[in-house]
Amino acid sequence: MLSYVIRRLVWVVVLLFLVSAVTFVIFYALPSADPAKLRAGKQPTAALIKSIRHQLGLDKSLPEQYRVYMAKALPFDLNGKGFPLRFKTPDLGYSYQNSQPVLRELRQRLPATISLTLGAVVVWLLIGIPIGIISAVRRRSILDRATMTGALVAISAPVYWLGLVGLYFFSSDIGKIHIFDGAGSYTPISDNVSHWFGSLLLPWIVLAASFAAFYARLLRSNMIEVMTEDYIRTARAKGLPERRVIMRHALRSAITPIVTVLGLDIGILLGGALLTERVFTIPGIGLYAYQGISNADLSVVQGTVLLATFFIVVANLIVDLVYAVLDPRVRYS
Amino acid sequence: MALLEISDLAVRFNTDDGVVHAVEGISYELEKGKVLGIVGESGSGKSVSSLTLLCLTQSARTEIEGEALFDGEDLLSLSKERQRKVRGNDIAMIFQDPLSSLHPFFKIGNQLVEAVRTHNAVSKAAARDRAIEMLGLVGIPDPRGRMDSYPHEFSGGMRQRVMIAMALINEPKLLIADEPTTALDVTVQAQILELLGRLRDETGTAIVIITHDLGVVAQMADEIAVMYAGRIVERADANTIFNAPEHPYTWGLLKSIPRLNSPRGEELIPISGRPPSLINRPTGCHFHPRCPYVREAHKHTDPQLIPTGSDQHHLVRCLLPAETRRALWGQLAAGATPDAAKTAVPIPEEATSQ
Numbered sequence: 001m002l003s004y005v006i007r008r009l010v011w012v013v014v015l016l017f018l019v020s021a022v023t024f025v026i027f028y029a030l031p032s033a034d035p036a037k038l039r040a041g042k043q044p045t046a047a048l049i050k051s052i053r054h055q056l057g058l059d060k061s062l063p064e065q066y067r068v069y070m071a072k073a074l075p076f077d078l079n080g081k082g083f084p085l086r087f088k089t090p091d092l093g094y095s096y097q098n099s100q101p102v103l104r105e106l107r108q109r110l111p112a113t114i115s116l117t118l119g120a121v122v123v124w125l126l127i128g129i130p131i132g133i134i135s136a137v138r139r140r141s142i143l144d145r146a147t148m149t150g151a152l153v154a155i156s157a158p159v160y161w162l163g164l165v166g167l168y169f170f171s172s173d174i175g176k177i178h179i180f181d182g183a184g185s186y187t188p189i190s191d192n193v194s195h196w197f198g199s200l201l202l203p204w205i206v207l208a209a210s211f212a213a214f215y216a217r218l219l220r221s222n223m224i225e226v227m228t229e230d231y232i233r234t235a236r237a238k239g240l241p242e243r244r245v246i247m248r249h250a251l252r253s254a255i256t257p258i259v260t261v262l263g264l265d266i267g268i269l270l271g272g273a274l275l276t277e278r279v280f281t282i283p284g285i286g287l288y289a290y291q292g293i294s295n296a297d298l299s300v301v302q303g304t305v306l307l308a309t310f311f312i313v314v315a316n317l318i319v320d321l322v323y324a325v326l327d328p329r330v331r332y333s
Numbered sequence: 334m335a336l337l338e339i340s341d342l343a344v345r346f347n348t349d350d351g352v353v354h355a356v357e358g359i360s361y362e363l364e365k366g367k368v369l370g371i372v373g374e375s376g377s378g379k380s381v382s383s384l385t386l387l388c389l390t391q392s393a394r395t396e397i398e399g400e401a402l403f404d405g406e407d408l409l410s411l412s413k414e415r416q417r418k419v420r421g422n423d424i425a426m427i428f429q430d431p432l433s434s435l436h437p438f439f440k441i442g443n444q445l446v447e448a449v450r451t452h453n454a455v456s457k458a459a460a461r462d463r464a465i466e467m468l469g470l471v472g473i474p475d476p477r478g479r480m481d482s483y484p485h486e487f488s489g490g491m492r493q494r495v496m497i498a499m500a501l502i503n504e505p506k507l508l509i510a511d512e513p514t515t516a517l518d519v520t521v522q523a524q525i526l527e528l529l530g531r532l533r534d535e536t537g538t539a540i541v542i543i544t545h546d547l548g549v550v551a552q553m554a555d556e557i558a559v560m561y562a563g564r565i566v567e568r569a570d571a572n573t574i575f576n577a578p579e580h581p582y583t584w585g586l587l588k589s590i591p592r593l594n595s596p597r598g599e600e601l602i603p604i605s606g607r608p609p610s611l612i613n614r615p616t617g618c619h620f621h622p623r624c625p626y627v628r629e630a631h632k633h634t635d636p637q638l639i640p641t642g643s644d645q646h647h648l649v650r651c652l653l654p655a656e657t658r659r660a661l662w663g664q665l666a667a668g669a670t671p672d673a674a675k676t677a678v679p680i681p682e683e684a685t686s687q
Contacts, residue, residue, distance in 0.1 A: 230433040237387055238448045238499070239421035242413075252438050328483040329437060 004332040005321070012313045019309045020073070023302050024066050033296040035096045056096065069093060069302070092306070093299035097291070102303035105288060111188060113284035116207065116276065117269040119200055121262070124208035124215060129255075131212075132219025136254075137246055139224060147216065154213035163206045163279035170202065184281040203280045207273055211265060215258060222254035229253070256326045260319050267315025271308025334405060335362035336506060336539050337386075342399035342409075344378070344385050351612040355381040357563035358399070360638075361556075365506065366537045370550030370571065372586065373560035376608045379543045382560075383509045385409070387424060388416045403507070422452040425500035429512035431492035435484035441495050442480030448499050467498040471528060490521035494528065501532060511543045526553060547586055551575065559583050562609050562619040565638055569647040579641050579649045579658045581624045584665055599668050618652055625671035626653060626661065626680055654681060 036052040037044065053059045057068060072091040092102040131151075135144040169175055171182035180202035187195035226232065227250055235249040236242075272286030281287070285304055292300030324330045344356040356378040363369050371379045384390045386401055386408050401408040403424065411419065428434040436444060445464035446457060453460070461480070468476035471494040484492055493513060500508055510529065514522035530553050533540055542550055550557055550571065557574040559567040559582060567580035578584055585604035606623035609615050615622050617632040624631070631652045638650040641658075651658060657680055664674035 230428060230430060231436040233389060234426075234428065234434045234496075234499075235436070236389055237420055237426040239417050239419070239451050240447070241417060249436055252436075256438075327438065329485050 001324075001332055005317070008317050008320070012310075012317070015313055016306060016309055017070075020070070020302060020306055021066065023305045024062070024069070024298075027298050027301060028062060035296045035298060038296060039096060069299075073306075092303040095292075095300050096297045097295045097300070102299045105300075106285065106303055106307055109284050109288050111190075112186060112282050113270060113272055113277070113286065115189060115196065115200055116203055116273055116282055116284060117266060119204040120207040120211065120269070120273075121266060123204045124212035125262075127208065127212040128215030129219060129258075131216040133223060133246065133251065135216065136220045136223030136227070144220075148220070151213035151216050154209045155217075157210065158275075159206060159210060160275045160279050162209055163203070163276060166202050166206050167279070183279065186280070186282045200282075203276055203282060206279075207269075207276045215261075218261065219254060219258055222257060223250055226250045226254045256323070259326060260323060263315050263319035263322065264312070267312045268308075270311040270315075272304060336365045336404065337361075337363040337541075338400075338402040339382075339386075340400045340402075342382060342385065342401060343397070344381050344390060345396040347394040347396070348612075353611045354563050354614060355611055356385070359558075359560070359563075359565050361558055361565065361568065363507070363539050363541065363556075365539055366533065367555045368533060368540045368542060368550075368553050370554030370557040371541060371543045371560060372545065372547055372550060372557060374545055374608050376562075376611060377560040378563040378611075379560050380511050383426070383511060383541060383543055386509065387420050387426060418452070421448055421500075421505070422503045423505055424507045424509065425503070425505040426509045426511065427493070427496045427500045427513050430516045431489065431496045432484060432516075434496060435492060437484055440481050440483055441487070442482075445480075445495075445499050445502060448502050452503050463502060464498075467502045468495070470532075471495070471498040471501075472524075473498070488521075489517050490524060493517060493521075493525050497525075497528065497532070501536065501538065504536060505538060507539045507541070509541045509543070512545070513542065514549055515544070515546070522549070529553065546590070547575075548590055559586065562614060563611060564619065564650065565648070566620065566650045567648065568638070569644070573644070573647050577647075577659075578662060579647070579655070580620075580651050581626055581653075581661075582620050584662060584671075585623075588665060588671075600670075602670060618650075626657075626675060628652075628680060628682055630682075657681065 034049075036049050036056060036058060039052055039056075040048050050059075057065060060068070072093060075087055075090045077086040077088055090103065092106070094101055095105065131147045135141075135147050138144050166180070167174060167183055170177055170179040172178040172180065173182035175182070181195075181199045185195075185199040187199050189196040223246075227246075232245060232250055235245045240249070270285075272284060272289050274286035274290055276282070277284045277286035278290050285307060288300060289304035289308075291297070292304060320332070324332055339362070340360045341358045342356055342360070343354075343358050346353040346355060359378070359382055361369065371383070373379045381390055385397060386403070388408065388411065391397070397409055399409065403419070408416075408419065408424075435441065439447075442461065442464055445467065446460040449455065449460035449463050450457070455463075465476045465480060468479060473479055473491060473494055479487075484495070487495060493516075497513075508529075513529070514525050517525060526549065529540060529542075532538065533553075540553070542554060544550055547557075554571045557569065557571050558565045559574070559580065561582050567574070567578060567583045569578075574583060575587070578587060582604070585602070588602045589604060591601060604623055605625075609619060609622065615632075617630075617634050618624070618627075618636050621627045621631045634652060636650045636652045638648045641647050641649045641655050649658070653661075657678060660678040661674050661680075664677050665671070669677065
């Protein structure tokens, strides 16, 4: 088990390297703009652009730029002579746009993204799981048909559209009915809990909608399948109340794959819920990534991509470990 | 009064393809402590008829008719709550595949404890003790240690022992064993059957064994009912079924399994054809499309299950005259093929016994 975890962690490192290299190459192969020109102001002289290029290190060769970036990003000193490694604070570079260190910015923005993600998780589980169970048990009922139709709509609706429609109708500034706080009202939880909650309520619901729908459908189909299993027949033949057959025996099996998907979804969203953060102007990782891409800000793009990758691979690992706990038949060696 | 009295039990499923006549008016009785074997091919209705006793076939698309008196109480008209109390307490069931029949995510100890505590208001510790006792009784080595094992950590035979322990943990009056040995190795089969026999002797539990394999019920069953296409086609005590069977389908079953006392070199003869569709059943005798001794009249006249000759306990559903049947079995028992038997015994063209 421990050797399995160590092997997986080695792969995390390898993957982060690969992803950083690929991001680097993509950024240069398909630049959204010239970073030097963006910084040089209106009608810059060729000499100015050249000096900015030099200043940013953009005039070096591609491998050299990558080497410089990685040397700073790694948490240990590359120039040291082998072991023992000399550890240092990793440095993900500075934003071209405002010269702020990317790592500090990521750290400051992470709580917003975590707030958005975990709140949405709670919302979608609270909605998706009961609907999934009820529509599986009352299959073909009106309730089942209504919720599954609703789920299809929620899955199909793009999150930015849903967000804008939500703001248009229900936000306290531009909305028709003033229920929720509007865009840009995000308050950190450390400042004011009730403002934090109020500002995130609509984003949570909007972000959770498609997930809730997806989870309800997934759980429903899992439950329907599990209910035909032999061990469900055994549970009934034992004389268990139907409620216990469903909530303990069937749900225990049907929810296991949901846990896997949940872990991955959390990992993905922690890397930035880009569209939701953009629509509601929540200063999280996603919005940072969006700004980085818009401004051809390599360090920002690289930093947010690496962070997202990190969350996804770690979530993957956690999911696999949790799965072994949930399903006693799974053993890693 | 018999422990279980089934009369005219019929089960129909309304499917998109039509009405499936899974069970078509079967009747039998079972005394306390006795073993009844229900034998038949897949789709003969043997499992459905038993699942129905526990109301496990009930759904909006199922029609159930008839009566199933258990200790004088009709199982088919019980309230949901009463059904639940009967299941696992008065009537228990074990199934074909013990791996898929035990919950893969729960320790077997917890599954046994759950069975106890569903029907008895006892402490967890007391239920645990009872579970350990039961595991020991069915021959699980180190029962205390195995309580915390998961089903996949047992061998097939041990899993079926766990199932049997779980079924008998509340000392039911009736155990329904649906193909209890089909998924097991032959050597393990014998052990499981021996265990069931021993537990029957010790606890006095009546057993219904459902199987497609006459060999399984040969040792244990007091009485055997042979089912075909949703009906009982022959019913008699086990001895009669093996030594003086009178239904061509029973002959087919007997001739298709190897026996130690059959003559050397005798070939096994499969029953030709396939089980009939239960949606569009054959007219007349349901077995006529596969019967080697079929006559024109058998395709139109539906035989009744009636006593044969003087033996009121030997019931046969066949249109052949009784003396013809006995003569045919005489030939078959001596090693003749159905074709040879047909030539040797004249089969009356239109005459029927009914």
